[in-house]
Amino acid sequence: MAKTSDLSLPVRLFLRGYRWRRIDPVPFAALTRPVEQCTVGLVSSAGFVLPGMTSFDKGQRGGDSSWRAIPGDADSSTLIDGHRSDAFDHRGMTSDPELAFPLRRLREFAEAGEIGAVAPHHASCMGAITATGQLVKETAPEIAARFVEDQVDVALLVPV
Amino acid sequence: MCNQTVGLVAAELERHGIVTVALQLLRTVAEKVRPPRALCLPFAHGYPLDTPGDAERQRAVLRAALGLAEAPGPGPRLMEYRGGA
Numbered sequence: 001m002a003k004t005s006d007l008s009l010p011v012r013l014f015l016r017g018y019r020w021r022r023i024d025p026v027p028f029a030a031l032t033r034p035v036e037q038c039t040v041g042l043v044s045s046a047g048f049v050l051p052g053m054t055s056f057d058k059g060q061r062g063g064d065s066s067w068r069a070i071p072g073d074a075d076s077s078t079l080i081d082g083h084r085s086d087a088f089d090h091r092g093m094t095s096d097p098e099l100a101f102p103l104r105r106l107r108e109f110a111e112a113g114e115i116g117a118v119a120p121h122h123a124s125c126m127g128a129i130t131a132t133g134q135l136v137k138e139t140a141p142e143i144a145a146r147f148v149e150d151q152v153d154v155a156l157l158v159p160v
Numbered sequence: 161m162c163n164q165t166v167g168l169v170a171a172e173l174e175r176h177g178i179v180t181v182a183l184q185l186l187r188t189v190a191e192k193v194r195p196p197r198a199l200c201l202p203f204a205h206g207y208p209l210d211t212p213g214d215a216e217r218q219r220a221v222l223r224a225a226l227g228l229a230e231a232p233g234p235g236p237r238l239m240e241y242r243g244g245a
Contacts, residue, residue: 002185002186002203002204002205003186004186004188006204006205007205020164020189020192020193021164021168021193022192022193022194023167023168023171023193023194023195023196023236024194026171026194026196026234026235026236027171027174027175027196027235028174028196028197028233028234028235029173029174029176029177029178029179029180029196030179030232030233031179031229031230035226035227035229035230038179038229040226041178043166043169043170043173045162045165045166046162063161085161085162087205088204088205088206089204089205089206089207090206091206091212092206092207092211092212093206093207093212095212095213096212096213098209098212098215098218099207099208099209099210099211099212099218100206100208100209102209102218102222105209105215105218105219105222106222108215108219109219109222109226114223114226115226123169125165125169127161127162127163127164127165127166128161128162129161129164129165130161132164132165132168135165135168135169136168136172139169140168140169140171140172140173141172143169143172143173144172144173144175144176144178145176147173147176147178148176148177148178152178153178153179154178154179154180154181154226154229155170155173155178155179155180155181156180156181156183156222156225156226157166157167157169157170157180157181157182157183157195158166158183158208158209159162159163159165159166159182159183159184159185159208160162160185160205160206160208
């Protein structure tokens with residue numbers, strides 16, 4: 001497991017005083033059908049965009065809380081790393097974007113009958129968000145509305 | 161920060177009836193933010209699905225996550241991933 005001690009001193013000092021946003025109460029939806037029948041969607045905070053999409057704003061104070069809808073049939077090998085953080089090693093996910101946006105893996109599961117279907121849209125955001133107000137009030141509800149419209153049963157969320 | 165971001169999105173999805181599993185690379189953050197279902201991974205920052213280019217190891221993480229999706233409530237449910245490194 002990653003440890004905060006792996007991080008640089010400035011990042012550790014920032015985290016020491018950072019007030020994490022606690023989810024309370026904790027909502028908990030129940031699965032209504034077997035996973036093998038579920039439509040599965042992804043939310044990745046790797047900051048990926050597809051060619052032609054507007055990149056995330058690396059300079060925005062508090063973090064860029066916007067998101068991009070990634071089509072379920074997208075070629076993940078074309079995803080472009082736009083994450084602003086230098087607190088982690090980007091080489092793995094730039095050499096293999098499946099590491100943080102496993103669309104191909106999900107399609108393999110669907111073909112093998114391990115899940116019902118791959119959602120038509122998935123969400124890409126950039127995780128380096130220290131000011132979470134807009135994320136909670138606008139971005140997360142927008143992603144939820146899209147996933148509800150797409151009849152997503154299960155969402156897998158992937159940080160980096 | 162990524163761990164918190166996906167946890168907060170997961171909570172909103174759950175409020176809309178969508179079952180979520182948030183992969184987590186820092187257990188201490190998962191314990192503070194409390195995503196509804198969290199799979200704590202033994203991997204470094206930047207490597208949430210284990211090894212680049214290793215489809216089978218990546219599938220193993222995803223299968224564990226899908227298994228956790230079937231876990232009954234109440235939340236938060238926090239599980240350690242036992243495969244991989």
